Amino acid sequence: MSKTLTFKISIPTQDGFFGRECNNPDCKRYFKIHQNSLKDEMYCPYCSLLFNKNELWAQDDLKYAQENLEEEAKTYVSNEFSKMLSETFGKQSGSSKNSSFSYKIGSPYRKKYISPPTEKEVDSEIECSECKAKFQVYGIFGYCPLCKCDNIIIYDTNISIIFTEIENASDKNRSLRYVYNDLVSTFEDFCKKRNRSRKKYNFQNLKSAENFFKDEFGISLFNGLDNDEILTIKKLFQKRHIYQHNKGVIDQKYIDIIPEDGSLLNQIAPLEIEEFKGATHIIRKILLKII
Ligand SMILES: [Zn+2]
Ligand SMILES: [Zn+2]
Structure with missing residues (x-):
C-alpha cells in the first residue's frame, strides 16, 4: 500500500514578488513576478521562450524548498516511527527487551533551520500597459512575461x-x-x-x-x-x-x-x-x- 504525503513549503517573497529563473540553458536569467500576476505559463522577459510555471523556479528557491521538504519528511518519519513504537510497546523510553528484538526510542528528530535564499538584485519594476502584470527585471529585457507584448x-x-x-x-x-x-x-x-x-x-x-x-x-x-x-x-x-x-x-x-x-x-x-x-x-x- 502506498500513501502520498503532501508537505506545504512556503517560499518567502519580497513585497509579494517571486524570483523566477529562465529554463533556457542559453539564457538562465533572473526576474521576479508579482504573486497576483502569476500564471500557469509565462514567457522569459529576456529570451521570450514560453515555459510552464514549474520550469521557472529560481535555483536558490528550489534548493530552499527541497531542503525544507527533506526536513519535513525526516520529522514526519521520526514522529511516525516513535508513534508506531510507542503504540506497539507502550510509552516507554530507554531500552526494552522483547523476545524478538530490542529497541530504543531516541529523541525525536529536530528539524534543521534552513535559511531562506538571499534576495537577488533587480533594477526595474514594470507594470505592463497591456495586461497589467507587475514584474521586475535586471538589465535590458524585451517582453512582458505574461502577454509577451x-x-x-x-x-x-x-x-x-x-x-x-x-x-x-x-x-x-x-x-x-x-x-x-x-x-x-x-x-x-x-x-x-x-x-x-x-x-x-x-x-x-x-x-x-x-x-x-x-x-x-x-x-x-x-x-x-x-x-x-x-x-x-x-x-x-x-x-x-x-x-x-x-x-x-x-x-x-x-x-x-x-x-x-x-x-x-x-x-x-x-x-x-x-x-x-x-x-x-x-x-x-x-x-x-x-x-
Ligand atoms: Zn530566457
Ligand atoms: Zn503584459
Whole structure:
C-alpha cells in the first residue's frame, strides 16, 4: 500500500514578488513576478521562450524548498516511527527487551533551520500597459512575461537602465562602448519581432533594416527625420560596428557610409554621451512607427 504525503513549503517573497529563473540553458536569467500576476505559463522577459510555471523556479528557491521538504519528511518519519513504537510497546523510553528484538526510542528528530535564499538584485519594476502584470527585471529585457507584448515602455525602461549604467561606470569610454552596442541590440530585437518572413535580415545594419520595413510593411524608417538625426543614428550603428569588428578604428568602409567623418580615417572613433543620447531619442521615434 502506498500513501502520498503532501508537505506545504512556503517560499518567502519580497513585497509579494517571486524570483523566477529562465529554463533556457542559453539564457538562465533572473526576474521576479508579482504573486497576483502569476500564471500557469509565462514567457522569459529576456529570451521570450514560453515555459510552464514549474520550469521557472529560481535555483536558490528550489534548493530552499527541497531542503525544507527533506526536513519535513525526516520529522514526519521520526514522529511516525516513535508513534508506531510507542503504540506497539507502550510509552516507554530507554531500552526494552522483547523476545524478538530490542529497541530504543531516541529523541525525536529536530528539524534543521534552513535559511531562506538571499534576495537577488533587480533594477526595474514594470507594470505592463497591456495586461497589467507587475514584474521586475535586471538589465535590458524585451517582453512582458505574461502577454509577451513589447512596447515603448519597455524601450524607455531599457534606456533608463542604460543611462544608470553609464552614470555608475568607472570607465566612461568602456561603458559607452557597451551602450552603443546595447542600443543597437535593443533596436535589433524590436525589428526581429516584426520579421514574420522566412528571410533573414541583419538588423544591426541600418540599410538592411530600412529595406526590410519598406519591403514588408511599406514603412520608410527615416521619414520625418532631419538630416542631422539620420547622420546621428548612422554614426551610432557604424561606430558600434567598428568597435565590434575593427577595434574601434575608422576604416574606409565607415567613411564611405559617413563621408562627414572623412578626417577621422584610421583614427579611433570618438564615442560621445551627447551623440548617444541623441540616438536614443531618434531610435525611439523610429520604433514608434514600427511597434
Ligand atoms: Zn530566457
Ligand atoms: Zn503584459
